Amino acid sequence: MQKISDRVLVIAPHPDDEVLGCGGFMHRLAGEGASVQVVVMSGGKPGLYADEAVQNVRQEARSAHGFLGAGETVFLDFFAPELDLYSVSELAGSIAKLIREFKPLRMFIPHRGDIHHDHRAVYNAALVAARPVQGCSVKEIYAYETLSETAWAPPFADDAFIPTCFVDISEHIEQKIEALRCFRSQLREYPSSRSVEAVRALALFRGVTVGLFWFSVNWRIQSFELAYKNGGIHHAQTT
Numbered sequence: 001m002q003k004i005s006d007r008v009l010v011i012a013p014h015p016d017d018e019v020l021g022c023g024g025f026m027h028r029l030a031g032e033g034a035s036v037q038v039v040v041m042s043g044g045k046p047g048l049y050a051d052e053a054v055q056n057v058r059q060e061a062r063s064a065h066g067f068l069g070a071g072e073t074v075f076l077d078f079f080a081p082e083l084d085l086y087s088v089s090e091l092a093g094s095i096a097k098l099i100r101e102f103k104p105l106r107m108f109i110p111h112r113g114d115i116h117h118d119h120r121a122v123y124n125a126a127l128v129a130a131r132p133v134q135g136c137s138v139k140e141i142y143a144y145e146t147l148s149e150t151a152w153a154p155p156f157a158d159d160a161f162i163p164t165c166f167v168d169i170s171e172h173i174e175q176k177i178e179a180l181r182c183f184r185s186q187l188r189e190y191p192s193s194r195s196v197e198a199v200r201a202l203a204l205f206r207g208v209t210v211g212l213f214w215f216s217v218n219w220r221i222q223s224f225e226l227a228y229k230n231g232g233i234h235h236a237q238t239t
């Protein structure tokens, strides 16, 4: 299996999106020598969320990320659930600063069609922040699939999540589940879509669509190097 040793920036609108979306891949990348950094864009808006609850879920996130092998997590303080009320430049500026400091090769972001407008705002801002100008280090951008957000997108083609990159997490699905268990405040009992059973079912389903076992999927948005090598950016690929 090809080794992947590079820098990866994972951007989450809220704590747990990143583990639901690409926790298995994070663990795989870290195990292969990649340096994985997570940035959580938001804290809860005062009045809607108690500070104690915000601090609690941040601690849960630190535990989950540490378990997956990620480095120290960055928490920004934009208010959730109102990220769409900030200007794109304001959100993008914060992300661009992290990109300049961390110099990631790959970036993982939420899907643009997710039902939560915070996710859409982060998607837009991340693409602006990672424009291939001024020596930006980002060469590949992937959108991850977040259970309880992506599946509830409006039923229009523009919002559909169509995976184009399949990542083998057969050796990492249990670690993804364990990391999710760190989020005691967020995980729910089956048949909630935010349950351990649902996470397993989705990974299994995505795997069998390519005839393999446990998979997580991404939607490749831009891949500057691979676009050049493969002659296109929409080729389905298993990794």
Ligand SMILES: [Zn+2]
Residues within 6 Å of the ligand: 013, 014, 017, 116, 118, 119, 149
């Ligand atoms: Zn979210």
